[in-house]
Structures are given as structure tokens and as C-alpha cells.
Amino acid sequence: MGISNYQMSSVISLLPEVGLLVLAGVVLTMDVLLKDDRKHLIAVTTAVGSLLIILAALMYSQPSGDLIWGGMVRDDMLAFVFRLAFIFAGGITAMFSIGSKELAHRGDYYAIMLGAVIGMCFMASAADLIMLYLAIETTGIAGYLLAGYVRTDDRSAEAGLKYFLFGAATSAVMLYGFSLLYGLTGETNLGAIAPILASGTVSVSAICAIVVLILVGVGFKIAIVPFHFWAPDVYEGAPSPVTGFISTASKTAGFAVLLRVFIYGLAASEYWLPAMAGLAAVTMTFGNLVALAQTNIKRLLAYSSVAHAGYVLVAFVAYSELGVASAIFYLIAYVVTNLAAFGVVIVFAHTAGTDDIQQYAGMSRRSPYLALAMLVAFLSLAGMPPLAGFFAKFYVFAAAVKADMIWLAFVGVLNAIVGLYYYLVVLKVVYVSPAPDGVGSIDIPATCKIALVVLSLGIILIGTASSPWFNWAMKAAQDLF
Amino acid sequence: MTASQIFFLLFASATLVAAYLVVTVRNLIHAALWLVASLLGIASIFVLLDASFMATVEIVLYIGAIAILIVFAVMLTRRVMEDVGPQRTNTWWFGAILAILFFASASTLIWLTQWPTLPEGDVGNTVLILGKSLVDPSKYVVPFEIASVLLIVALIGSIAVALPSKQSE
Numbered sequence: 001m002g003i004s005n006y007q008m009s010s011v012i013s014l015l016p017e018v019g020l021l022v023l024a025g026v027v028l029t030m031d032v033l034l035k036d037d038r039k040h041l042i043a044v045t046t047a048v049g050s051l052l053i054i055l056a057a058l059m060y061s062q063p064s065g066d067l068i069w070g071g072m073v074r075d076d077m078l079a080f081v082f083r084l085a086f087i088f089a090g091g092i093t094a095m096f097s098i099g100s101k102e103l104a105h106r107g108d109y110y111a112i113m114l115g116a117v118i119g120m121c122f123m124a125s126a127a128d129l130i131m132l133y134l135a136i137e138t139t140g141i142a143g144y145l146l147a148g149y150v151r152t153d154d155r156s157a158e159a160g161l162k163y164f165l166f167g168a169a170t171s172a173v174m175l176y177g178f179s180l181l182y183g184l185t186g187e188t189n190l191g192a193i194a195p196i197l198a199s200g201t202v203s204v205s206a207i208c209a210i211v212v213l214i215l216v217g218v219g220f221k222i223a224i225v226p227f228h229f230w231a232p233d234v235y236e237g238a239p240s241p242v243t244g245f246i247s248t249a250s251k252t253a254g255f256a257v258l259l260r261v262f263i264y265g266l267a268a269s270e271y272w273l274p275a276m277a278g279l280a281a282v283t284m285t286f287g288n289l290v291a292l293a294q295t296n297i298k299r300l301l302a303y304s305s306v307a308h309a310g311y312v313l314v315a316f317v318a319y320s321e322l323g324v325a326s327a328i329f330y331l332i333a334y335v336v337t338n339l340a341a342f343g344v345v346i347v348f349a350h351t352a353g354t355d356d357i358q359q360y361a362g363m364s365r366r367s368p369y370l371a372l373a374m375l376v377a378f379l380s381l382a383g384m385p386p387l388a389g390f391f392a393k394f395y396v397f398a399a400a401v402k403a404d405m406i407w408l409a410f411v412g413v414l415n416a417i418v419g420l421y422y423y424l425v426v427l428k429v430v431y432v433s434p435a436p437d438g439v440g441s442i443d444i445p446a447t448c449k450i451a452l453v454v455l456s457l458g459i460i461l462i463g464t465a466s467s468p469w470f471n472w473a474m475k476a477a478q479d480l481f
Numbered sequence: 482m483t484a485s486q487i488f489f490l491l492f493a494s495a496t497l498v499a500a501y502l503v504v505t506v507r508n509l510i511h512a513a514l515w516l517v518a519s520l521l522g523i524a525s526i527f528v529l530l531d532a533s534f535m536a537t538v539e540i541v542l543y544i545g546a547i548a549i550l551i552v553f554a555v556m557l558t559r560r561v562m563e564d565v566g567p568q569r570t571n572t573w574w575f576g577a578i579l580a581i582l583f584f585a586s587a588s589t590l591i592w593l594t595q596w597p598t599l600p601e602g603d604v605g606n607t608v609l610i611l612g613k614s615l616v617d618p619s620k621y622v623v624p625f626e627i628a629s630v631l632l633i634v635a636l637i638g639s640i641a642v643a644l645p646s647k648q649s650e
Contacts, residue, residue: 131623
């Protein structure tokens with residue numbers, strides 16, 4: 001006990017989180033010191049700082065695979081990959097925030113977002129119920145605040161309140177599940193819980209109840225049917241950079257928890273796999289069918305992100321190394337792609353002031369490059385080769401077929417076709433419909449331009465050279481089995 | 482039934498009744514006072530569990546600070562003390578059915594399950610153990626620090642949300 005267990009390597013493995021905390025402090029100080037006309041530097045600092053943290057983590061914080069800090073955190077490849085993805089998403093979101101008039105110059109906004117990123121990093125690495133719950137709450141509370149940040153806008157306030165009420169209720173249910181788990185096993189560490197559950201001393205009905213209760217909390221985070229009710233309203237009402245952040249990073253963090261808790265902790269999969277397969281099919285189908293009817297681009301992306309959560313669940317229920325690796329690969333591709341899609345939405349609303357899909361008419365003539373970025377992002381979301389989304393779906397369905405879940409892969413492919421339709425409808429409006437009279441070109445802020453270029457290149461790079469990325473995901477998946 | 486079980490049922494039902502009244506009474510001050518009653522019930526359950534420090538914290542922090550703060554905040558900010566809107570939505574019966582089902586299945590589960598119990602006996606100086614665990618790198622120091630990050634984020638956020646923005650001045 002005590003200081004003897006303290007090791008330098010444990011400190012270094014938390015380097016990204018410490019870096020984020022320092023960055024948040026720097027951002028807050030800049031908010032006080034800078035004059036109003038130089039406040040855009042805060043966003044630049046957040047983005048550059050995130051990039052430096054990623055580079056430092058790659059150089060110094062390679063995962064050891066051990067349980068560290070008294071078993072609170074598992075320093076493995078799975079956590080490492082997800083943490084880098086969250087920090088990347090945070091940096092990109094900071095760059096896009098320049099495109100939002102209400103958020104761009106508020107240092108406190110960037111600090112809270114960095115707080116959310118810290119929470120997400122710990123969601124990915126937590127190996128103990130106490131650590132996990134605190135990480136989920138840190139992410140959650142920062143998320144509620146960000147969604148309701150624009151107080152002058154009633155819809156933002158509504159989004160914040162709705163997100164908070166749903167989040168508080170589901171998190172209470174999940175906490176009850178955690179307490180039952182602790183009461184039955186006497187352990188809070190997921191690694192210690194797994195063998196106790198496998199030994200058969202805990203009754204089947206109790207395990208089922210725990211699974212359902214925890215799934216309520218995680219299902220809220222990843223917005224799967226039937227815990228998706230908040231998603232469309234929150235996505236529509238929250239400021240667009242925040243929506244992009246919640247729909248990518250927060251959802252991915254939820255999936256990191258799902259993988260960690262269900263595969264590493266509740267390894268007795270026979271209790272929950274069939275139910276999860278059903279949820280995956282319902283989530284994909286519901287998300288895609290409802291997305292067909294949307295006229296607001298943020299609501300469309302909200303329902304499409306529900307559908308994407310369904311695809312990841314397909315990979316999850318394949319319950320194999322290949323399945324988990326394809327889920328991780330899908331999530332990385334989804335973060336990059338969906339951030340690009342929301343980036344386009346932010347930039348468009350910056351000039352046009354609307355999220356109505358009909359207003360996108362003739363965007364290709366108003367700004368060919370923005371339309372090109374949208375084309376890349378939406379085709380990748382639809383799963384067209386050679387973009388990231390295609391290989392992501394390909395690996396997911398391959399994993400399902402290999403696990404003898406051919407029906408699920410079939411439902412997934414049918415859904416991908418429905419998805420293709422509504423993504424193409426939007427692209428048709430952008431490229432074919434004539435622009436309304438009297439609208440000029442679209443002004444793209446410099447940081448948004450850089451972010452869109454990075455993301456578009458990322459989508460193409462992950463798609464055309466997918467094997468190194470997939471090998472990374474495979475290495476991460478091996479940590480769970 | 483042992484004495485401590487009787488006391489537990491007594492305190493637990495008092496907590497539940499008070500919690501129910503928090504959300505149903507229309508006067509905000511009354512709701513805050515019922516909140517105090519419900520927190521007091523939880524504190525007494527901590528006492529039954531031999532967690533005297535947690536019970537003290539519950540009373541000093543939750544009742545002494547937070548609930549009183551709520552009372553003051555209500556009195557200082559709201560001119561309307563009485564909530565006049567409808568208290569139920571149209572689909573309240575659906576929520577009620579779900580809640581009853583949840584309660585029924587949870588209590589059946591608790592009833593049927595064989596719960597592992599700790600051996601009776603002196604648990605030692607709980608305050609000392611708690612204090613040491615919170616700063617021990619091989620125990621709970623990381624969760625402890627994350628809790629501080631969470632609180633700072635909440636603090637900054639609540640100030641940012643509550644203060645009037647520069648544009649609206």
C-alpha cells in the first residue's frame with residue numbers, strides 16, 4: 001500500500017489528461033487576458049494544444065496494458081485509440097466553433113469542452129465502476145452545459161434542459177445497476193467482477209437485471225432505440241459545433257464503455273447477446289426510416305447517427321476480435337466523417353443562418369469547395385467506396401457474417417441502401433437544384449477551412465489505406481479478449 | 482424481524498414519502514423543506530449502516546448547506562412561490578405503469594437473490610480509512626481528482642449559464 005506502488009510510468013500514461021487540464025487552464029487565462037478582437041486565438045490555442053497532446057501521447061504514452069492507479073484505469077491499446085480520437089474530436093470542434101457567432105469568443109466554452117474530453121478519456125480507460133461513473137458524469141454534465149450554452153436562444157436552452165433531464169434519469173438507473181453489481185460481487189473492479197459472474201454464484205435473473213439497468217445508461221449515451229428520444233431535439237437545438245461534438249465524441253465514448261463493461265466486465269455474453277442483436281436491427285431500421293422524412297439537416301444527421309449506432313451494435317454482437325476491431329474502426333471513421341458533415345452544416349449556417357435542407361439548394365455554385373467537402377462526408381456516411389464509411393461498413397458486415405449472424409448483416413445492408421437514398425437526396429439539393437436568387441458565395445472562416453481539409457483528407461485516407469488503421473483497431477480489440 | 486430492520490423500514494418509508502412530497506407539493510419552500518426531511522432519512526440509513534461519517538456529511542453538507550442554499554435561492558430569485566402549471570402530462574399513466582413494473586421486478590429480484598453479507602464486527606476507524614484511500618495512489622486518488630475536474634467544470638458552466646451575457650446588456 002501507499003507510495004511504494006507509485007511509478008513514473010503510471011503518471012506518464014495519464015499525460016494526455018494532464019495535458020488537457022493544463023490546456024483548459026491556459027484557455028481560461030487567455031479569456032481573461034486577451035482583448036475582445038483577439039479572442040479567436042483561444043480556439044486556435046485549443047486546437048493546437050490538442051494536436052500537441054496527441055503528438056506527445058504518441059511519443060511518450062504508449063500503452064503498457066496494465067491496470068494502474070490501484071486498478072482504476074486500464075492503460076491498454078483500446079483506451080489509447082479512443083483517447084486519441086476524443087482529443088482529435090475536441091481540437092476539430094474548437095476549430096469549427098469559430099463558425100458559431102455565439103460560441104467563438106468565449107474561453108469558458110472551450111474550457112468546459114476540454115473538461116468533457118477529459119471525462120471521455122477516462123470513460124475509455126476506466127476499469128472500475130467508481131472511476132467509470134465519475135467519468136460518465138464529467139462528460140455528461142459538461143455536455144448538458146454545452147448544449148444549453150447559448151442562453152439567448154430558447155431552442156438551445158430547451159436542448160440543454162432535455163439533455164440534462166434524460167441524462168440524470170438514465171444515469172440514476174445505471175447507477176442502480178452498478179450498486180446491484182457491487183452488492184452481488186463485492187467488487188467494483190471490472191476485471192475482478194468478470195470471474196465472479198463466470199463462476200455461476202450470481203443468479204441468472206440478477207445478471208439480466210444488471211445488464212438491463214446498465215444498458216439504460218449506456219444506451220442513452222450512444223442513442224440507440226429505445227433510448228434515443230432526446231437525440232433529435234438536442235441535436236437540433238444545441239449550437240452546431242456542440243451537436244457535432246456530442247454526436248461523435250460522446251457517442252464513441254459511450255461505445256467505449258459498452259465494449260469495456262459488457263465484454264471485459266460482464267463477459268457472460270449468453271445473457272445479453274440475443275437482445276443486443278434485436279436492438280441493433282431495430283436501431284438501424286428506425287433511425288434510417290425516420291431520417292427519410294426530415295427537412296432539417298441537423299435532425300437528419302441526428303436520426304442518421306441513431307442508425308450508425310445500430311451498425312456499430314452489429315459489430316458488437318458479432319462478439320469476436322474481428323467484431324470489436326470493426327466496431328472500433330467504424331467509430332473512428334464515423335467520428336471523422338460526421339465531424340466533417342457537421343462542419344459543413346456550421347459553415348453553411350454561418351453565412352445562411354439556417355439549417356433547412358431546402359436552403360442548401362445550389363450550394364455547389366455558391367461554394368464549390370464546401371459542396372465538395374459535403375459530398376465526401378455524405379458519401380462516406382452512406383458507405384460509398386473508396387471512402388472511410390465503405391470499409392467501416394464492410395468490416396462490420398463481414399464480422400456479422402463470420403459470427404453466423406447473416407440475418408443481421410442482411411438487415412444492415414438493406415438499411416445501408418435506405419441511408420444511401422436520403423444522403424443522396426441532400427446531395428441532389430446541393431448539386432442539382434438551382435440556387436435561390438440574390439444569394440452570394442459562402443464565406444468559410446480560415447480555421448473551419450483547415451478543419452474541413454483535414455477531415456476530408458482523413459476520410460479519403462482511412463478509406464484508401466485502411467489496413468494500418470484496421471491493424472490498430474485489431475490490436476485494441478485483442479486487449480478485451 | 483430485528484430492531485435494525487424495523488428502523489430501516491421506518492426510515493426508508495419516511496425518506497420515500499418525503500421524496501414524493503418534494504415533487505408533488507406546489508409551494509416551492511415546502512418542497513425544499515420536504516427535501517431536507519428526505520435527506521435526513523438518508524442520513525439515518527447511513528447511521529444504521531455504521532457509516533457515521535457519511536451520515537454527518539449528509540447532514541452538514543446536504544441539509545446544512547445545499548438545502549438551505551436552495552431555500553435562499555428560491556426566496557431571493559422567484560417572486561412566484563406557487564407553481565400554477567399542470568402537474569401531470571397526458572401520458573402520466575404510462576410512466577406510472579412503467580414505474581410500478583420496475584418497482585415490482587426490482588423488489589422481486591431483491592427478495593429472491595441470495596445476497597453475500599460481510600461478517601459482523603468492528604470495521605475500524607472509517608474516517609481514517611476513507612481519508613487515506615482518497616489520497617492513496619493505489620486506491621482512489623484518480624477518481625478523487627476527476628471529481629475535482631467535474632466540480633470545476635460544473636462551477637464554470639453554471640457561472641457562464643447564469644451570468645447575463647455581454648450582448649444582452
